[in-house]
Amino acid sequence: MRQIYNCLINRDMFEGQPKGLYALALANTGERFGYYTMLAIFALFMQAKFGWDEAQAGQVYAIFLAVVYFAPLVGGWVADKIGYGKCVVVGMIVMFLGYLVLAVPTPANTAGEWAMYAGLAGVSLGTGLFKGNLQVLIGNLYDDPRYQSRRDSAFSLFYMAINIGAMFAPSMAKWITNQHLAGKGFVYDAANQDPAYLEALYSGYGLCFGVACISLVLSAIIYFSCRNWFKHADVTAKQAKVANTEMVELTPKQTRDRILALLLVFAVVIFFWMAFHQNGSALTFFAKRYTDLSVTGPMRIGFNIFSLALIALSVYTGFGAVGAKTSKNRSLLWCVTLVLLGCAYALYRGMSDPTNAQPSDFQQFNPFFVVALTPFSMLFFDTLAKKGKEVSAPARIAWGMLVAGLGFAVISLASVSLTSPMDLGEGTQSILSPGWLISTYFTLTLAELLLSPMGISFVTKVAPPKYKGLMMGGWFVATAIGNYLSSIPSQLWNKIPLMQNWGILIALCLFSAVAMFALLKKLKVMTA
16 A cells, blocks of 8 residues: 555655645545535534524525635634634634534524524634635745745645545435434435424434534644644744744735735635535525436446545546556556446446435535546646646636636526426426536536636735735635625526526626636736
């Protein structure tokens, strides 16, 4: 296994990266796995425990997401004053306490509600202290001239690590819940309103909050055991000045220009996140109302998370085989790749035909595509850079917006002959192949790979040293606003024709792309 590991880390995508990147990325993977496990069942938990309808549960869910992504602004401001590492550690502790409060069984009454709100507050505040500042630490590693050219590829790897956690989270939540129900003598039934069943259901969901606690402990172990790998990057502008550490000095005008450039980028990406984050709402409604969830043939493999994981891993062993420096290592990695694909095929062959999917199952395709496609994305842009045709982060963001528009064009094409929700009523029109939604997620993931990791990289590169934490918080504020606005297509779901809903999203993507392309020259001057 050690030999295989060495082969993999010597691939070009991993070469030239500081060890601190891997420690911080893995620490974040654990935290994100717990977060997305909790998020997968949060709305369902509120409905089962308190009897809330979709509107009430959805409102609390949206407010929670908005606060989670607004909190890094406060966390960044604090970190610029006291240190990034301190905020990361305090954030892990506060998040742990928040998840613990959520996991502890409480009555399904007002006291239980307030306990839930207290837990959510802990998770939100802890995330604000942890998430953005951990990414600033990664960015600081690449202020070293030895690693500056690897900044963009580093954040692509980091983003891949986040999505490894996100890919497994929904399946983990579903498995834990089903196991708990089985132990209580129940089988999952969305329509079952028996009080005993609902109590078993929401107590099972509570165990998923416990998973988040365990994930944070693992993240903390990784963070502290590898701290020496990135300890030198835990320096704010104020600390560097006190220690007489060399740091880039900007004039007041340069500082203002860079902040303005970042604010312009933040304003544009709001519309991307508004369009992109339809996976838990409009696209899931589309899966429920219009997609044939009885999956047959080869497409079934996409609904087995372990098959997807093995396929994703085979991409990396395959890349390792292509770039291996010795024939022995090349043969070894090709054998591993074939074994992984063989195991994925064996799992597929063991699936029932047809396989009954759930609307939420489609959400696993986005993180799967992120993990599987990241090496191809890095290879493509590294090749362009070596040819002297490097694409800047703002340009990639602009292209990402165009590709996102293409993604919604795919689902629009599928919707041409469909009855609109406002005419369909409470019924379904389950006539479309799952391939339409999978293709949409594939295209949107291409857009995400162009935009999200590059946006984070751009912030860490351009932000004035004394405002790095605050500016990273600004990126998350833009995400928060986009997340909140993403509810608009859902609110219009039963009020306007389906094609008009997709058309709004396409128009927003195209508008944002045009705006970003128009800003490219100005941003280059402002960030020079």
